[in-house]
Amino acid sequence: MAISMHIITADMEDIMNGEMRLEDGRIDLTSLAETMWKQGRRFWWLLLLLAGIGAAACSFLVKKTYQPVYTAFAAYAVSSDSVYAGNKNYEQKVAEQIGVVFPYILTSDVLREKVCEKMGTKTMPGSIDASVVQDTNLITIRARAASAGRAYELLQAVLACYPEILHPVTGVLKMELLDESGVPHQPDNIPDGRRAALEGAAGGSLLFILIVLFGAMAKKTVKNREDLQRLTQIHYLGSLPKTRAKKRSAAFLDARYAICARLEKELKKKNMHTLLVTSAVAGEGKTTVACNLALGLEKKGYSVLLLDADLRKPAVCRTIQLDSGTEGAYEVLTGQRTAEEVKIRCRDTQLCVIAGTKSLSSTQQILGTGKIAEIIKQLEKEADLVIVDTPPAGILSDAAMLASCVDGGVFVVRQDFADVRILTEGIRELSEAGMEFAGCILNQTEHK
Numbered sequence: 001m002a003i004s005m006h007i008i009t010a011d012m013e014d015i016m017n018g019e020m021r022l023e024d025g026r027i028d029l030t031s032l033a034e035t036m037w038k039q040g041r042r043f044w045w046l047l048l049l050l051a052g053i054g055a056a057a058c059s060f061l062v063k064k065t066y067q068p069v070y071t072a073f074a075a076y077a078v079s080s081d082s083v084y085a086g087n088k089n090y091e092q093k094v095a096e097q098i099g100v101v102f103p104y105i106l107t108s109d110v111l112r113e114k115v116c117e118k119m120g121t122k123t124m125p126g127s128i129d130a131s132v133v134q135d136t137n138l139i140t141i142r143a144r145a146a147s148a149g150r151a152y153e154l155l156q157a158v159l160a161c162y163p164e165i166l167h168p169v170t171g172v173l174k175m176e177l178l179d180e181s182g183v184p185h186q187p188d189n190i191p192d193g194r195r196a197a198l199e200g201a202a203g204g205s206l207l208f209i210l211i212v213l214f215g216a217m218a219k220k221t222v223k224n225r226e227d228l229q230r231l232t233q234i235h236y237l238g239s240l241p242k243t244r245a246k247k248r249s250a251a252f253l254d255a256r257y258a259i260c261a262r263l264e265k266e267l268k269k270k271n272m273h274t275l276l277v278t279s280a281v282a283g284e285g286k287t288t289v290a291c292n293l294a295l296g297l298e299k300k301g302y303s304v305l306l307l308d309a310d311l312r313k314p315a316v317c318r319t320i321q322l323d324s325g326t327e328g329a330y331e332v333l334t335g336q337r338t339a340e341e342v343k344i345r346c347r348d349t350q351l352c353v354i355a356g357t358k359s360l361s362s363t364q365q366i367l368g369t370g371k372i373a374e375i376i377k378q379l380e381k382e383a384d385l386v387i388v389d390t391p392p393a394g395i396l397s398d399a400a401m402l403a404s405c406v407d408g409g410v411f412v413v414r415q416d417f418a419d420v421r422i423l424t425e426g427i428r429e430l431s432e433a434g435m436e437f438a439g440c441i442l443n444q445t446e447h448k
Contacts, residue, residue: 035216047208054204055197062196068187070148072155075140076175105165114161126154148184221416228413228442231420232427237262237439242446260296266438272407274376274386280394280423284414285443287315290389294351303350305383310391311363314356328355333366363398373405394426403433411440
């Protein structure tokens, strides 16, 4: 029975409205976090790249834009020649008065002109300021410039010029020099390249997190069994855990056995003897699943023939570690050899394989002749079950072209991998081509 198109369309609309949203409209933070974690692990190199670029860029900018600032200063004790000279409170008030008045004097055009005249420059080569130490008669004058020599020269010019301007405001003052910096030995703003690099790396890392966040929110994939059944409306055969290709775990073998048992019931119920295995996109593990279905059903006593009909990227023999030889499915389809001549029997089993030996860029001429339908019908007489591995259905038309040549199909979906738009499009095309599904399998699941 073909899949109902209106059901697929309705589910697709649900996905478009937000796969990571709960029924009440809230975002599923757990699912979002899991997706971000997986994306982060997958693209860890991007984190290193962005952090490295950020660190290098900030370090470069610090060096490129760095302008040293040197400060020369002179500290004075202020006293007066008036009758109140020696009075601590009076001298403190005089110092405070200078501290208030001095900023205005420092910014006055009169002082600037005199300082520039004394230094022989047209503009002030830096900045000057003054401050009073609280509750004292101590005042500090500072001159800042881009070089140590200029800062000290500016300070001396200000000290030479300001009494003439300050006298009319404060009267005659005595200013006893207490401390002087001399020519500064190092700038005030020593560049911190390490800190800049750390800040740049942190900025790059933050950018990576934002990229992963937006990617996780935009990515719409199948996360679990519920997603798969809601999207496809295909009988669920089970899931295969993620495992190493050459080392099948006990959990994997148990899952394979359970899937084969459920598939066996579907085959008997729907009287299927030829089975197409496909997926939405490349990388979902359809060939691995096809090989494991063949091996699992062979262990249950079936004589199985596995046909590698993925003429674009044949991989059956490599998956089950068989020598494919030099002739296989391509030679049979082009009439150069018979199926019997190229058939490979797996040692100590009833499993036979017709391997893919050539990778073709275009398969339309070969698959469009109807020759493959005749071959599958012939192979059906020689085995209890014929399993046909095909290219992905979501991006290529090969699987849809073969849909009418088999009794049914198994659709493989890798957990959190293919976009649901491509997945549903592949199922739709197969359904429209007359495919009756025996079931679907969620592949490479990660159990916590």
